Amino acid sequence: MLVRRAISVLVVAVCLLHRAGAQDDDGSCPADGSGSSPSCRRGGEGARGGAPASRPPAPVEPKAGPQADLITQEVEELKSIIALSQERIKLLSELQETLKSGHQLPLPEAHARVLQEKVPLLSEVAANVERVPVAASDDFLVSKAVISSDEEVSFVKFMTLRSPRSAAASSSAPATSVLPTALLVAASSDGQVRLFTPAGELALVFSAGHEKPVTQIAVSPSFEEYLLATGDAAGVIRVHKVSVRQRRLTREERQSRKNSTDEKVSQHLGSNVNVTAALHKHMQVEADDGEVPTVTSLALASHSGSKYVLAGDAAGKISVFTRNGTLRGRIDTLATQGSVVDGLFSSPGAVLFRAGSDWGFVDMEKLEARHMECPHFEGRITTAVLDSQMSSRVLAADEAGTVWVFNVRNRKECRVELRFAPGSTQAPVELSSVRGFAIAVERAGSPQQPVSVVALNMSQAGKAKGGGTSAKGSEGVPAPPPGAVVWRRARPPVRAWTVHKRSKEGDLLAFLSEDGKEIEIVELLMQAVFTAPVTDTMGNFKMPVIAVAIVLVLGYQYMKQKGKPAFGGKGGKFDLGGSDLASALRTKKKLTGLRGGKRF
Numbered sequence: 364m365l366v367r368r369a370i371s372v373l374v375v376a377v378c379l380l381h382r383a384g385a386q387d388d389d390g391s392c393p394a395d396g397s398g399s400s401p402s403c404r405r406g407g408e409g410a411r412g413g414a415p416a417s418r419p420p421a422p423v424e425p426k427a428g429p430q431a432d433l434i435t436q437e438v439e440e441l442k443s444i445i446a447l448s449q450e451r452i453k454l455l456s457e458l459q460e461t462l463k464s465g466h467q468l469p470l471p472e473a474h475a476r477v478l479q480e481k482v483p484l485l486s487e488v489a490a491n492v493e494r495v496p497v498a499a500s501d502d503f504l505v506s507k508a509v510i511s512s513d514e515e516v517s518f519v520k521f522m523t524l525r526s527p528r529s530a531a532a533s534s535s536a537p538a539t540s541v542l543p544t545a546l547l548v549a550a551s552s553d554g555q556v557r558l559f560t561p562a563g564e565l566a567l568v569f570s571a572g573h574e575k576p577v578t579q580i581a582v583s584p585s586f587e588e589y590l591l592a593t594g595d596a597a598g599v600i601r602v603h604k605v606s607v608r609q610r611r612l613t614r615e616e617r618q619s620r621k622n623s624t625d626e627k628v629s630q631h632l633g634s635n636v637n638v639t640a641a642l643h644k645h646m647q648v649e650a651d652d653g654e655v656p657t658v659t660s661l662a663l664a665s666h667s668g669s670k671y672v673l674a675g676d677a678a679g680k681i682s683v684f685t686r687n688g689t690l691r692g693r694i695d696t697l698a699t700q701g702s703v704v705d706g707l708f709s710s711p712g713a714v715l716f717r718a719g720s721d722w723g724f725v726d727m728e729k730l731e732a733r734h735m736e737c738p739h740f741e742g743r744i745t746t747a748v749l750d751s752q753m754s755s756r757v758l759a760a761d762e763a764g765t766v767w768v769f770n771v772r773n774r775k776e777c778r779v780e781l782r783f784a785p786g787s788t789q790a791p792v793e794l795s796s797v798r799g800f801a802i803a804v805e806r807a808g809s810p811q812q813p814v815s816v817v818a819l820n821m822s823q824a825g826k827a828k829g830g831g832t833s834a835k836g837s838e839g840v841p842a843p844p845p846g847a848v849v850w851r852r853a854r855p856p857v858r859a860w861t862v863h864k865r866s867k868e869g870d871l872l873a874f875l876s877e878d879g880k881e882i883e884i885v886e887l888l889m890q891a892v893f894t895a896p897v898t899d900t901m902g903n904f905k906m907p908v909i910a911v912a913i914v915l916v917l918g919y920q921y922m923k924q925k926g927k928p929a930f931g932g933k934g935g936k937f938d939l940g941g942s943d944l945a946s947a948l949r950t951k952k953k954l955t956g957l958r959g960g961k962r963f
């Protein structure tokens with residue numbers, strides 16, 4: 364199917380080129396009126412003949428003249444395409460042999476090199492069409508701020524603040540109280556923590572007070588209280604409480620703001636937030652025998668009104684601390700021997716864990732781990748996050764980089780709700796969920812590897828055919844949705860990234876560069892400005908088309924060169940610069956015209 368589309372696009376492209384050549388030819392015919400007469404006389408007709416897809420609608424003329432039914436005509440067209448292709452194959456094999464033999468190259472060496480260079484298999488480029496985004500990332504991503512720092516930052520995380528709207532509504536705060544919707548936490552391994560506003564302004568610097576290198580950070584998923592937890596290599600966890608207030612203005616500032624009629628201006632008049640942090644609690648992770656296991660993941664969770672600190676460790680267990688710092692229990696995830704708890708993900712509704720290839724939910728009530736098995740899922744989960752809208756929906760990526768969407772009813776029955784086409788994202792994949800979309804970072808965490816950020820359209824989740832309960836008999840996995848990759852943006856290697864979901868504005872993404880010295884905050888406009896993608900089928904085949912164009916230009920230069928003596932040409936030197944594609948094609952056309960008497 365794909366290949367056929369590719370071929371038809373190529374044929375059309377080639378035929379259009381031919382038409383260009385033909386028109387050119389028409390102009391040159393009267394000049395000598397000799398040779399190539401078939402193509403000369405029937406130039407116009409021939410040009411039209413080759414392009415089934417670009418043929419103008421047949422005029423309904425009752426005129427006399429040769430007539431044939433549509434099928435016959437189409438068969439004729441196809442036959443001539445076959446003939447052209449055979450001719451072309453012959454010429455190209457000739458060219459290939461000449462290139463291989465190496466001597467008496469009719470082409471400049473550089474051109475010969477281009478033709479012989481190894482490139483990725485074009486069939487694969489075309490076959491991997493699922494990877495091709497339906498839209499351009501520039502339509503969705505707006506860079507908001509770039510924060511450079513001399514100090515090396517190791518972790519970034521958005522801390523969600525109470526939305527200013529609801530704050531203004533709940534309290535009778537004056538309309539001028541405009542606080543940011545989030546703070547970006549940037550922590551260094553030496554325990555230095557910086558808090559930035561989404562505009563990139565530094566709001567606070569403090570030390571988390573660790574003696575050992577910080578290895579994990581976590582922020583509270585709810586916004587009644589802003590907690591930041593940092594964990595270090597010695598199993599020490601320090602929880603800081605962050606307070607965000609409107610900055611008290613000096614008299615002059617207040618005066619000038621009073622004068623300002625534009626409210627929007629006031630929020631950009633310097634930093635108007637007063638951010639403070641105070642140590643809330645200090646806790647220590649210890650194994651049952653008193654040993655200190657390595658903390659491998661950290662999360663803050665809330666359950667029935669209480670706050671908890673969860674620390675996954677290298678022994679495959681999760682320590683659960685209450686907010687006052689006492690250990691409530693240590694959950695054995697019962698994961699495969701030797702698995703470390705390398706992922707803890709908490710949302711206001713649930714906590715997800717991942718240990719080796721095992722994953723599931725943490726039952727905060729009974730303090731136990733609930734493993735999930737999804738029928739029809741094959742492979743090994745490398746990342747799992749909860750959907751931003753539905754806490755029963757889990758987004759996961761497997762070792763191959765394929766993204767899956769699971770629906771877990773009652774945190775017991777797992778069902779594959781959606782599977783994106785294998786190959787549409789490249790492993791290792793990290794995931795985040797925003798409304799209606801999954802944001803994936805491909806090739807994440809590979810040193811010095813550029814990554815790409817991808818948006819996957821989630822709107823087919825739960826809708827896809829075969830995903831329902833009736834799917835028992837079939838494979839159980841819904842067909843991958845077409846056109847699921849909305850956009851893809853390449854980025855330099857990233858050390859860490861984070862997403863902040865906002866309801867009324869675009870979501871925010873932050874990327875920490877691999878050297879830890881630069882953070883870029885990008886606004887994601889998925890809902891606001893989406894315009895239906897232009898159905899540009901050529902876009903999918905740019906690479907093959909370009910490659911074919913190279914072969915056409917250089918190959919037919921060669922043909923032209925070879926053909927010259929046949930036309931009593933000047934022989935002489937070869938000059939690519941002086942002749943364009945059209946003339947190359949024209950020569951080619953004469954050549955075929957002479958050889959085969961074809962109409963092309």
Ligand SMILES: *[C@@H]1O[C@H](CO)[C@@H](O)[C@H](O)[C@H]1NC(C)=O
Pocket residue numbers: 608609610611612637638639
């Ligand atoms: C910030 O808040 C703290 C604590 O309420 C207060 O002491 C300090 O004066 C405030 N700073 C500014 C600039 O408003």
Ligand SMILES: *[C@@H]1O[C@H](CO)[C@@H](O)[C@H](O)[C@H]1NC(C)=O
Pocket residue numbers: 618619622
């Ligand atoms: C604000 O307006 C008052 C009068 O309405 C004026 O005296 C004052 O200079 C103005 N201040 C600024 C900063 O424009």
Ligand SMILES: *[C@@H]1O[C@H](CO)[C@@H](O)[C@H](O)[C@H]1NC(C)=O
Pocket residue numbers: 685687688689
């Ligand atoms: C900590 O909180 C738990 C309940 O959440 C309570 O039972 C315990 O006494 C508290 N400990 C301290 C030291 O306050």
Ligand SMILES: *[C@@H]1O[C@H](CO)[C@@H](O)[C@H](O)[C@H]1NC(C)=O
Pocket residue numbers: 497820821822823849893
């Ligand atoms: C997502 O997919 C749905 C249909 O499945 C489509 O209507 C919508 O336009 C897509 N959104 C984007 C941003 O491509």
